[in-house]
Amino acid sequence: MTVLAESTGLLEISGVSVTFGDQRAVDDVSFSIGAGERVGLIGESGSGKSMVCLTVQGLQPRIAETTGTVRFDGQALGRGEVRGVRGRRIGSVFQEPMTALNPVMTIGAQLVTALRAHGLVTRRESRPRAVELAAMVGLPDPAHIIDRYPHQLSGGQRQRVVIAMAVSCEPALVLADEPTTALDATVARKVLDLMVRLCTELGSALLLVTHDMGVAATTCERLMVMRHGVLVEQAPTAQLLADPQHDYTRRLIAAARSTGLDLAGAREVLARQQQGAGNE
Numbered sequence: 001m002t003v004l005a006e007s008t009g010l011l012e013i014s015g016v017s018v019t020f021g022d023q024r025a026v027d028d029v030s031f032s033i034g035a036g037e038r039v040g041l042i043g044e045s046g047s048g049k050s051m052v053c054l055t056v057q058g059l060q061p062r063i064a065e066t067t068g069t070v071r072f073d074g075q076a077l078g079r080g081e082v083r084g085v086r087g088r089r090i091g092s093v094f095q096e097p098m099t100a101l102n103p104v105m106t107i108g109a110q111l112v113t114a115l116r117a118h119g120l121v122t123r124r125e126s127r128p129r130a131v132e133l134a135a136m137v138g139l140p141d142p143a144h145i146i147d148r149y150p151h152q153l154s155g156g157q158r159q160r161v162v163i164a165m166a167v168s169c170e171p172a173l174v175l176a177d178e179p180t181t182a183l184d185a186t187v188a189r190k191v192l193d194l195m196v197r198l199c200t201e202l203g204s205a206l207l208l209v210t211h212d213m214g215v216a217a218t219t220c221e222r223l224m225v226m227r228h229g230v231l232v233e234q235a236p237t238a239q240l241l242a243d244p245q246h247d248y249t250r251r252l253i254a255a256a257r258s259t260g261l262d263l264a265g266a267r268e269v270l271a272r273q274q275q276g277a278g279n280e
């Protein structure tokens with residue numbers, strides 16, 4: 001194995017392709033994410049966004065043929081290496097919280113699953129730690145809510161649980177694949193702000209997958225655009241909005257404008273967020 005001395009990114013994806021038969025779901029994708037950086041991955045349905053996230057975690061379907069390299073913190077990640085990293089140094093939040101949660105396990109037990117799996121808390125420390133995590137994500141009555149089951153929580157509360165699980169081990173990177181599409185607009189914004197605030201506090205980098213240019217523009221410092229498996233464009237948010245290079249990016253921006261997104265406003269929100277303390 002060769003070690004890249006000049007490698008600076010926390011996550012470095014290089015020439016990654018994921019192929020199903022003769023269909024290329026991900027086509028020669030390369031990008032890098034620095035420590036603490038927030039990057040948005042946008043693109044239409046079927047463009048390969050989720051497959052990129054899955055591949056980073058070694059969770060792409062086994063029938064797929066994968067080529068290229070995924071490097072995390074200087075280490076090449078294969079399906080074997082990724083096991084020690086997943087959940088601990090890379091946390092993930094997916095679209096539908098119900099699929100991420102075990103319906104027959106209490107919230108408290110699930111909140112500490114990753115910590116327990118990686119030997120970071122003892123059985124005795126588990127309960128107080130679960131209460132702490134529930135409080136951290138703003139769940140009501142943390143001392144009691146941890147004894148409930150997922151179906152006894154609202155959708156927004158469930159996604160807060162999943163976010164707490166994702167950041168419980170203070171990961172260096174959080175992968176969030178459409179984390180708020182299952183929620184209504186006001187709840188979605190609060191959950192998104194919470195996630196961004198926690199990542200900022202913990203110094204975690206964030207890869208946010210969304211098909212919503214408005215959400216990406218108000219959350220991320222840099223944006224990447226995918227189309228038909230290809231990463232067609234990547235640039236700092238303000239630059240991408242002001243001077244998109246690819247016709248497809250121009251269309252995404254125009255579509256976002258037509259639904260009322262104020263892109264100048266988006267830039268201001270981003271500047272404010274970068275200055276520090278987010279507020280919910």
Ligand SMILES: Nc1ncnc2c1ncn2[C@@H]1O[C@H](COP(=O)(O)OP(=O)(O)OP(=O)(O)O)[C@@H](O)[C@H]1O
Nearest residue numbers: 020025043044045046047048049050051052061211
């Ligand atoms: N198990 C599979 N077998 C064959 N093809 C698959 C499989 N899983 C995904 N694909 C294909 O991979 C491509 C990329 O899918 P992916 O889920 O990454 O898209 P996406 O950008 O996340 O879309 P969406 O916005 O709808 O979530 C799609 O064309 C999809 O049909």
Ligand SMILES: [Mg+2]
Nearest residue numbers: 049050051177
């Ligand atoms: Mg997807």
